Amino acid sequence: MECRYLGDTGINVSRMCFGALTIGPLQERLPLGEGAAVIRSALEHGVNFIDTAQMYGTYSYIRKALKGFGGQVVVASKSYAYTREDMAKALEEARREMDLDVVDIFMLHEQESIQTIRGHGEALDFLVEAKAKGLVRAVGLSTHRVSGVEAAIQVPEIQVVHPMVNFKGVGIQDGTIKDMLAVLDKAYRAGKGIYGMKPLGGGNLMHQFEEAFSFVLGLPQLASVALGMKSVAEVELNVQIFNGEKVSPQLMDKVRGLTRRLHIEDWCQQCGRCIERCHSGALTMAGGKVAVEKEKCVLCGYCGAVCAEFCIKII
Numbered sequence: 001m002e003c004r005y006l007g008d009t010g011i012n013v014s015r016m017c018f019g020a021l022t023i024g025p026l027q028e029r030l031p032l033g034e035g036a037a038v039i040r041s042a043l044e045h046g047v048n049f050i051d052t053a054q055m056y057g058t059y060s061y062i063r064k065a066l067k068g069f070g071g072q073v074v075v076a077s078k079s080y081a082y083t084r085e086d087m088a089k090a091l092e093e094a095r096r097e098m099d100l101d102v103v104d105i106f107m108l109h110e111q112e113s114i115q116t117i118r119g120h121g122e123a124l125d126f127l128v129e130a131k132a133k134g135l136v137r138a139v140g141l142s143t144h145r146v147s148g149v150e151a152a153i154q155v156p157e158i159q160v161v162h163p164m165v166n167f168k169g170v171g172i173q174d175g176t177i178k179d180m181l182a183v184l185d186k187a188y189r190a191g192k193g194i195y196g197m198k199p200l201g202g203g204n205l206m207h208q209f210e211e212a213f214s215f216v217l218g219l220p221q222l223a224s225v226a227l228g229m230k231s232v233a234e235v236e237l238n239v240q241i242f243n244g245e246k247v248s249p250q251l252m253d254k255v256r257g258l259t260r261r262l263h264i265e266d267w268c269q270q271c272g273r274c275i276e277r278c279h280s281g282a283l284t285m286a287g288g289k290v291a292v293e294k295e296k297c298v299l300c301g302y303c304g305a306v307c308a309e310f311c312i313k314i315i
């Protein structure tokens with residue numbers, strides 16, 4: 001699979017990045033061996049880049065997938081930590097649980113603006129020092145907002161940007177895809193390494209599969225694109241697409257049938273925490289129940305992480 005350098009970081013990544021959110025407790029809850037086998041199959045097909053996060057709960061899958069694999073793999077993780085102490089714990093947890101000496105890329109999770117980056121100033125300082133000590137190779141941020149990318153451009157220590165990018169702009173919280181592309185171009189020219197997330201808008205663009213992939217793969221600003229996958233069939237299909245190979249109709253049929261949706265159980269206590277957590281504005285309280293606006297939901301699973309009643313599932 002083709003690799004590209006992530007901006008000025010010197011880190012060379014495959015165009016397809018394995019997005020580890022999907023296999024874990026916030027989404028598919030695959031058994032450890034099964035989830036690790038899906039990651040391992042991507043690695044064996046030439047994918048050398050894995051994206052995860054402290055909150056995804058998928059470090060154990062990655063550790064198992066990497067065990068005994070001979071090739072070089074780039075791992076990116078992220079944390080919501082604000083303080084130096086919490087970021088130190090987050091990095092230590094990632095190193096320990098994935099059995100890695102160095103986490104290649106460590107990011108501030110879901111940043112919105114220069115103000116939120118300043119709010120995470122201590123955590124950012126810690127990551128910059130960890131980089132100087134060789135514990136991480138590059139520092140970055142992930143964002144669902146145009147203003148998040150704009151902020152990254154202003155902070156030289158942020159070398160990697162992981163933004164929401166898909167041809168309809170699904171999940172971009174403060175603008176259109178045109179706005180996002182304009183700011184990504186500025187970030188690219190400033191030497192930032194960029195890898196996109198949610199090319200299929202969390203499944204909302206599955207019916208426009210070919211168009212969605214050809215859009216992100218045609219963007220020179222994106223070194224790589226993170227994709228959540230939960231089966232070996234999905235890995236094989238996506239590898240064919242990313243390699244520009246003829247797509248197998250059998251694989252396409254298998255994967256097309258795998259559309260997912262957010263499900264809210266009847267025992268919901270209407271506390272509203274999930275509504276507050278959903279920055280996509282996809283959840284509302286209607287008639288004493290939480291309702292999901294499917295077109296706005298990118299299936300990130302973040303709402304499920306705050307539900308103390310375990311009512312939210314992606315099925």
Ligand code: SF4
Pocket residue numbers: 264267268269270271272273274275290306307308309310311312
């Ligand atoms: S967080 Fe859970 S219990 Fe609270 S409103 Fe949402 S689904 Fe219901």
Ligand code: SF4
Pocket residue numbers: 262277278279280281282283292296297298299300301302303304
């Ligand atoms: S409803 Fe939940 S899964 Fe959907 S975008 Fe909002 S936080 Fe993410």
